[in-house]
Amino acid sequence: MTQPSHQPPRLTGEALQAGYDTRRVLDGVDIAIEEGKLTVLLGPNGSGKSTLLKTLARTLTPSDGHVYLDGKDIHRSKTREVAKRLGILPQGPVAPEGLSVKQLVAMGRFPHQGLWQKNAQQDAEAIREAMTYTHVTEFAERNVDALSGGQRQRCWIAMVLAQQTDLILLDEPTTFLDLKVQVDLLELLSRLAHEKGRTLLLVLHDLNLAAAYADQLVMMCDGRIVTSGAPSEVFTAPNLKRVFDLDAHVIHDPESGSPICVPRKRNQPATESDVLALQRCAM
Numbered sequence: 194m195t196q197p198s199h200q201p202p203r204l205t206g207e208a209l210q211a212g213y214d215t216r217r218v219l220d221g222v223d224i225a226i227e228e229g230k231l232t233v234l235l236g237p238n239g240s241g242k243s244t245l246l247k248t249l250a251r252t253l254t255p256s257d258g259h260v261y262l263d264g265k266d267i268h269r270s271k272t273r274e275v276a277k278r279l280g281i282l283p284q285g286p287v288a289p290e291g292l293s294v295k296q297l298v299a300m301g302r303f304p305h306q307g308l309w310q311k312n313a314q315q316d317a318e319a320i321r322e323a324m325t326y327t328h329v330t331e332f333a334e335r336n337v338d339a340l341s342g343g344q345r346q347r348c349w350i351a352m353v354l355a356q357q358t359d360l361i362l363l364d365e366p367t368t369f370l371d372l373k374v375q376v377d378l379l380e381l382l383s384r385l386a387h388e389k390g391r392t393l394l395l396v397l398h399d400l401n402l403a404a405a406y407a408d409q410l411v412m413m414c415d416g417r418i419v420t421s422g423a424p425s426e427v428f429t430a431p432n433l434k435r436v437f438d439l440d441a442h443v444i445h446d447p448e449s450g451s452p453i454c455v456p457r458k459r460n461q462p463a464t465e466s467d468v469l470a471l472q473r474c475a476m
């Protein structure tokens with residue numbers, strides 16, 4: 194895939210407070226996304242991962258604090274200027290009705306197309322590459338809304354890749370994908386970071402895939418960052434308990450050394466209310 198032409202971007206958030214109407218979600222978040230690395234945000238449902246991603250990507254304005262992209266306040270920067278540096282795939286995107294896959298992927302090129310300035314050849318090449326990388330070329334002419342959840346997800350990722358930004362933020366990109374495709378996607382994203390120098394920030398729910406592919410893990414709970422660092426440092430049983438309230442053993446993959454969490458079976462005897470709940474399910 195074409196090499197980005199700029200220096201790797203530096204994205205930082207300082208003392209971020211953000212939320213929705215009167216509801217505060219982020220409560221004083223400081224974060225620096227490492228350049229040319231793959232960083233994964235982990236945390237339980239509702240802990241503020243998407244809110245942080247949106248705030249860093251400029252789609253949500255913080256009530257306090259700042260986000261800096263290459264030293265410049267992102268919320269004071271122009272949309273097109275930011276879109277040339279940063280691409281985001283939000284959670285559960287919806288395509289306009291009747292759009293073909295190729296048209297969707299082509300939407301990723303908008304920051305590169307001025308009113309008077311178009312580079313059709315460069316656009317076509319970026320679209321072709323992104324579709325090849327995500328294995329959606331065979332669907333090119335089909336309507337996005339006629340694809341399966343996993344096929345559609347790959348098309349959205351192709352759109353973000355076609356944008357050819359140095360910084361890529363993806364909110365739960367592996368949703369709907371079967372395990373093999375999840376692994377393929379994470380391999381691709383990892384290559385983009387390590388071979389092409391792109392900076393990636395992902396929200397993932399699969400703890401073991403996150404630990405296997407992330408260079409950096411950022412663990413969140415209740416709108417705050419609890420801990421962050423290399424998986425070998427922070428993917429520990431005490432941290433999993435602290436962040437997810439999960440009782441688990443952490444073992445290590447004999448080949449790669451990556452930490453793996455194995456939830457501990459409780460083996461508790463069924464209570465009266467468990468039996469009643471099972472009976473209700475059987476009715």
Ligand SMILES: Nc1ncnc2c1ncn2[C@@H]1O[C@H](COP(=O)(O)OP(=O)(O)OP(=O)(O)O)[C@@H](O)[C@H]1O
Pocket residue numbers: 213216218236237238239240241242243244245
């Ligand atoms: N548009 C919104 N309006 C109001 N509240 C919202 C909105 N989006 C999220 N929230 C609330 O903000 C809190 C944090 O949500 P957020 O989506 O950031 O969490 P998350 O960690 O990404 O969760 P999940 O893993 O379930 O996707 C939650 O309590 C959620 O209900």
